[in-house]
Amino acid sequence: MSDVLQLTLASLRHQSRRFLAPGLAVVLGVAFIAATLVLTGTLQSSMRTSVAGHYAPYASVVTPKGDDADSPSLPAGIVDEVSEVDGVTSVDAVRESWTMASTPAGQRGALVTTGTSTHAPGVVEGRAARASDEVTLSTATASSFGSRVGDEVTFASGDDGSPVRAEVVGIVDVADHPVYGSGTPVVFTTAAGVTDLTGLTGWTEIDVRGGDEAATTRALRDALPLDADVASTTEASDDLVSRVTGGTDVLGVLLTAFAAIALFVSAIVIGNTFGILLARRARETALLRAVGSTRGQVVRSALVEALVVGLVFSAVGVLAGIGLASALVAAGNAWASNYFPTLVLDVPAKAVLLPVLAGVVVVVCAALRPVLRSSRVAPLAALRPDAAITARSRAGRLRVASGVVLIVLGGGALAAAAASHQVLPGVLGGFLSFAGVLLVGSVLVPWLVRLVGSVAARPFGPAGRLAVDNAVRNPARAAGTTAALLVGVTLVSMTAVGAATAKSALTEVIDAQYAVDVVVQGDDVTDAQTSRLAGVEGVAGDAAVETTTVRVTGAGERRDVQVAALPPGIDDVVRDPSAVTHPATDEVVLSEEQALEAGIASGDEVTVSGPRGRAELTVAVGQGMGAGWLVDPTVLRELDDSPTTGAVFLRLADDADVDRTVEGVQQVATQIEGSEVGGGAQVRQTHTETLDLALAIVLALLAISVVIAVVGIANTLSLSVIERTRESALLRALGLTRGQLRRMLAVEAVLLAVVGTLLGAVLGAGYAWVGVTALLGEFTDAPLVLPWSQLLAVGAGAVIAGLLASVLPARRAARVAPAAALAAD
Structure with missing residues (x-):
């Protein structure tokens, strides 16, 4: 083992506490990904098991070909044709169709079906339907309908919707059925009952028992007409799994997108952390270079440090994600046992390997830029005080110019999206303009901090003025600290404003269509x-x-x-x-x-x-x-x-x-x-509740990113306190009290949090307006709606987060005696 590597590992052991905050950011992001992969894998695995059991007794499945609305079913006489095919021993014919039902709870859509004999639902109350005017309801459907055994339900039959009444004679359990157990409102009756209640006379599926699966399927394909689609049970199982888990796949993609956001915020926090640590260790690095270490050895040492941090905390994140997924599966089984098949936890290999790989890559890539930047500093220059990149440096001017260009291009794309009611230009414009804002942050954030601080910090006297100066002393660091919070708050504000505006627009449309x-x-x-x-x-x-x-x-x-x-x-x-x-x-x-x-x-x-x-x-x-x-x-x-x-x-x-x-x-x-x-009252309520639920879920998922950002603020402040140990001691020696020192750090943290929140709220509201205009502008001209209570809650949360982020750093700084701090090297 080389001396440099030994030094790196020794540094990690002695300075491990400084990596706890960025490590927590990695743990949260990686746990999010791991939990998402475990949950989607569990849902798909459980569904495959359920589907395999459903088709296990059969050799082939016959269904109508295509989605032609004029011929949605197989002809009534095809059952006899199937039964006469060589190799067929018996058939189960399924007749089912959607219709509307008038129930004690109002109008409800329902799937009326015969079910299959091999997967007959278990009766939990009453008995199974035996006549065409009798029905049994699943437990979820009975709850949705507000119906009990003995009640009557009226169905809209046929194209004219003529009412047909049927008596509820039983309640059945279909939780383990791959289709009927998915929460779909389902009504069971006889084949004649399905015809009476829906008007359907044909068959929607024929499950065929036979000998060899392949031979039976070939014989059926040769014997049946072209409008019948014949599949082996293996093919039918794969198709059903694909259809049933389609929503699961979409859910997985959405959750992964939120996890990616969390990891992006983590990358900002990690990059900031490594930048501060490497700047603090500039003299140490210079001494290593002076005694013979090459630039490559220094870079490799820092990257090994990042690699170890990534591996350790990613592993912890995977364990946390698996634990979270396990708890969610248990809660889901307890809460929805009457609605969905029982879930069995499944941890696929990708749920372990991909999150670890993502965490390591994020940490190493986030550390790469500050590592390379610090390695370019000559040893003698590094022994002098660090000169950070500012807006006046060549690199700073290039970043600001690039940011301005991206803001202009993004703004143009956003304007085009709003004018043309097209989403894609809006997405592109949002990415470009936000990237531009991040690039100009080293100029924009200090200016906003001074602007807000000139008013907000005034009541705190000298401590407030010092807090403003400290917050903008290193513009790049201030921009990096607020960037993490900016990402989360922008998305939260965009979601809240977009949901409020969309709710207003949809209410306007519903009020026009359902005036009463x-x-x-x-x-x-x-x-x-x-x-x-x-x-x-x-x-x-x-x-x-x-x-x-x-x-x-x-x-x-x-x-x-x-x-x-x-x-x-x-x-x-x-x-x-x-x-x-x-x-x-x-x-x-x-x-x-x-x-x-x-x-x-x-x-x-x-x-x-x-x-x-x-x-x-x-x-x-x-x-x-x-x-x-x-x-x-x-x-x-x-x-x-x-x-x-x-x-x-x-x-x-x-x-x-x-x-x-x-x-x-x-x-x-x-x-x-x-x-x-x-x-229209229940229609309006359904849309409103759906939007509110979606908003709550999205905000809960984005909250992880905001938590990571707050961790980043606390981390930056903690490292800054360590950097400013001698300075704080000098201020204490000149008369600054412990209370004033704590207030100074609290004001500094709150200023950074408030600036990130204000900027994020403005950007989020703008993006929300463009998004709603692009999506709904052709249907309604509803104005932008600002949910002030939610936006104020975000602002209050930013102040509280800033205060909380300053507690530990302020306590640490205030406990150090001035004489001891001045004596420290």
């Missing part, structure tokens, strides 16, 4: 029933809509339709009054769907005949209200002098519990003949 929160339709709603609907907790306003049935003649056709007249106070009930089309006295208003179904267009003349009279009206296409064709109230009275209340529009209070309120409305509606409940 809840619509209750019935054959004849009485005043007492209307009052009970209005009295449901959570209902803030109501409007009774009068309707009548008329005969419409026009475009060569006659048809009976329901027409309605909107009451005078309708604008107080709808979410978006501008979306309501009020017909003139010579108009009838239809929605686009109603006009298409009737085969008429805007401007057509129709004759409307009612019980009392008739009217010649012009068709206008506008916003339908879900209560029929719209006419003016005076026209309705001309057509029928005693119309009935055919619908009641309800507006919910802004703070209403939507599900509970709709459930209360549905309970009242059961007393109304022919009642149906619809509206």
